[in-house]
Amino acid sequence: MPNYVGYRYWRVTEDHLGIHLHSMFFSQEWRPDEILRATHFGAQDEWHPAHPAPQYDCECGIYAFRTAEGGMAGKYGNHSVITRRRDKTTGIVLGAVLTGGRVVFHGDQGIRVAQAQPLAFALPDDEDPDPLVTQVARLFHVAVVRYRYLESYVREFGERIRVVA
Amino acid sequence: MRRAKGGFSKEADGEEETPELVPISVPEKEPELVPA
Numbered sequence: 001m002p003n004y005v006g007y008r009y010w011r012v013t014e015d016h017l018g019i020h021l022h023s024m025f026f027s028q029e030w031r032p033d034e035i036l037r038a039t040h041f042g043a044q045d046e047w048h049p050a051h052p053a054p055q056y057d058c059e060c061g062i063y064a065f066r067t068a069e070g071g072m073a074g075k076y077g078n079h080s081v082i083t084r085r086r087d088k089t090t091g092i093v094l095g096a097v098l099t100g101g102r103v104v105f106h107g108d109q110g111i112r113v114a115q116a117q118p119l120a121f122a123l124p125d126d127e128d129p130d131p132l133v134t135q136v137a138r139l140f141h142v143a144v145v146r147y148r149y150l151e152s153y154v155r156e157f158g159e160r161i162r163v164v165a
Numbered sequence: 166m167r168r169a170k171g172g173f174s175k176e177a178d179g180e181e182e183t184p185e186l187v188p189i190s191v192p193e194k195e196p197e198l199v200p201a
Contacts, residue, residue, distance in 0.1 A: 117188070
């Protein structure tokens with residue numbers, strides 16, 4: 001049974017302590033050289049008992065797309081894999097993760113997993129590299145690769161997940 | 166099998182147990198060094 005590779009976007013913030021990588025829609029921080037482990041932190045009552053994450057009939061787990069395109073790239077422009085706010089201190093980066101533990105196939109394009117660790121971060125294909133991506137990659141001790149090479153590069157670390165037609 | 170809209174189905178969504186992750190060392194590479 002292989003470990004799968006998935007693709008995600010992260011929020012990058014920068015403060016006096018340095019660069020921080022966060023989940024897109026939660027405050028969860030991803031730390032260098034650490035495996036992120038999912039926990040169910042939603043409502044817990046008699047109808048929603050605590051359980052290991054991810055569980056198929058919940059929405060918990062670490063989310064990732066099955067492909068780099070993932071259905072989300074269009075929202076940030078055509079393969080424009082990094083954007084910044086006007087204050088220049090916050091950006092969005094695309095990258096790949098190696099996943100482990102339980103994997104729930106979520107919808108047509110996604111997965112929810114128990115464990116994940118960044119494998120690489122992507123640079124736009126035809127734009128000058130944004131130093132923020134390189135800084136993030138250095139912080140996490142992983143590679144930066146052009147978007148068009150991302151999937152082929154991470155294939156050496158894990159299996160591609162099947163995509164529902 | 167596809168799940169009903171808004172619902173979950175273990176059969177349709179599927180799940181697998183994969184190996185526990187162990188910290189891996191990923192070589193830092195510049196983009197130009199990554200083959201097509």
